[in-house]
Structure formats: structure tokens, C-alpha cells
Amino acid sequence: MKYRVVGESGWHDGQTVSLSPSGAVIAGDLPTPLNGPIAVVISLTPASGCLTACGRIVRTQMPDDPVDRFEFAIAVPQYSVEHGATALTRLASLLQGC
Numbered sequence: 001m002k003y004r005v006v007g008e009s010g011w012h013d014g015q016t017v018s019l020s021p022s023g024a025v026i027a028g029d030l031p032t033p034l035n036g037p038i039a040v041v042i043s044l045t046p047a048s049g050c051l052t053a054c055g056r057i058v059r060t061q062m063p064d065d066p067v068d069r070f071e072f073a074i075a076v077p078q079y080s081v082e083h084g085a086t087a088l089t090r091l092a093s094l095l096q097g098c
Contacts, residue, residue, distance in 0.1 A: 053079035
């Protein structure tokens with residue numbers, strides 16, 4: 001999965017810890033601001049494509065061990081599922097709708 005917060009020019013790689021209809025928990029490399037807008041692209045099965053969404057960060061948890069990734073929870077009011085190629089072409093503009 002990839003994520004980006006407002007003001008960043010590049011995308012970060014992360015790992016989906018859990019996924020629900022209202023949000024997700026993500027393990028990542030970069031601390032993010034609480035309540036900040038975030039755009040995410042989560043790969044689903046190859047036949048399903050990618051989930052793309054804009055949401056906000058509602059909780060962060062720093063790791064106990066500094067070499068581990070931290071986790072953050074995001075609330076997502078709406079999302080879409082797109083074919084992988086379509087989702088990748090939308091990466092540059094995804095945050096504009098957040």
C-alpha cells in the first residue's frame with residue numbers, strides 16, 4: 001500500500017494491518033499528524049484492483065522498538081475500488097480531493 005499526507009511530494013510504502021468499511025490501520029515509516037488528511041492506495045487481490053481513498057488520521061502509535069514501524073489508524077468516509085492501472089494514474093491527483 002502507499003500513502004501520502006498533505007504537503008508531501010512523494011508516496012510512502014506501508015503495510016495494511018487491518019481494513020474495515022470505515023477505515024484502516026497502517027504500519028508505516030513516517031510519523032503523521034493527528035487529524036491530518038491522508039490519501040491511500042491499498043492493493044487488493046489482482047482481480048479486484050486497488051482501493052483508493054482520502055481520509056484523516058485518527059490515532060497513532062509509536063513502536064516499542066525503534067526498528068519497528070509505527071502504526072496509525074485512518075477514518076475513511078468514502079473510497080473507491082479501481083483497476084490497478086487507473087489507481088496508479090490517479091496517485092498524483094488523489095490528495096487534491098482530500
